[in-house]
Amino acid sequence: MKKGYLPNQHGAWAMLIIPFLFGMIAAKPVWLHAPLFLVWLLVYLFSYPFLQWIRTGRTALYGTPMLLYGSLLIPSGVAVLVIHPALGWMVPLFVPLFLVNCYYARINQERSLINDLAAVVQFSLIIFVVQQAGGGSSGEVAAELFAISLMYFTGTVFYVKTIIREKHNKKYYFYSIGYHLAILVMTAIWFPLGLLIPFAVLLGRAIWTPRMRVTVKQVGILEILFSVLITCSVLYVYLT
Structure with missing residues (x-):
């Protein structure tokens, strides 16, 4: 696939998948977890070109991936929220942490320890979203x-x-x-x-x-x- 479409940090895929599985353990697997994982995957795929665009300003390279993933993410996310509106209350939890990622991308210090830890917390928070989607008590x-x-x-x-x-x-x-x-x-x-x-x-x-x-x-x-x-x-x- 052309450059700009797939993240080059292979370890982040484990952070994408493992907390999601943990959330399913905390509740129980339900059909809603499938579209929710699709949304979670699209958030991750969109965030990569978006953060690289913030870092480099190269719209020609990262604009198309952002448009592609964003156009898939918005209707998918809306559909999940229509099915389970309560999940929307958890979205603000991710915003401050993502803003930290944006800041470190802007100053070209994405390998900063603070930025890495913000990502760890952000990925781990999906556990509570998945548990809520699965009706975990x-x-x-x-x-x-x-x-x-x-x-x-x-x-x-x-x-x-x-x-x-x-x-x-x-x-x-x-x-x-x-x-x-x-x-x-x-x-x-x-x-x-x-x-x-x-x-x-x-x-x-x-x-x-x-x-x-x-x-x-x-x-x-x-x-x-x-x-x-x-x-x-x-x-x-x-x-x-």
């Missing part, structure tokens, strides 16, 4: 899964930076290890013990992988495996 389970999503993806932000942009920054390496150790302790105290294993594996990832000579492609492949691990662990803990 357990806000406690949704809150737990939201916290797990935040913990996992924030850890991934720290870890990936120690591999790529901050690979020569020893302080960042220790920040990453300290963060992963802290979430392991939090898991032992507040979350089901079945999650200790995947978070212990993630701690090992934070310690050992930056010491290895791995390519960006290898990091991406490993992240797919870690994403599957955390997803399967959550499925097992909350559905059995």
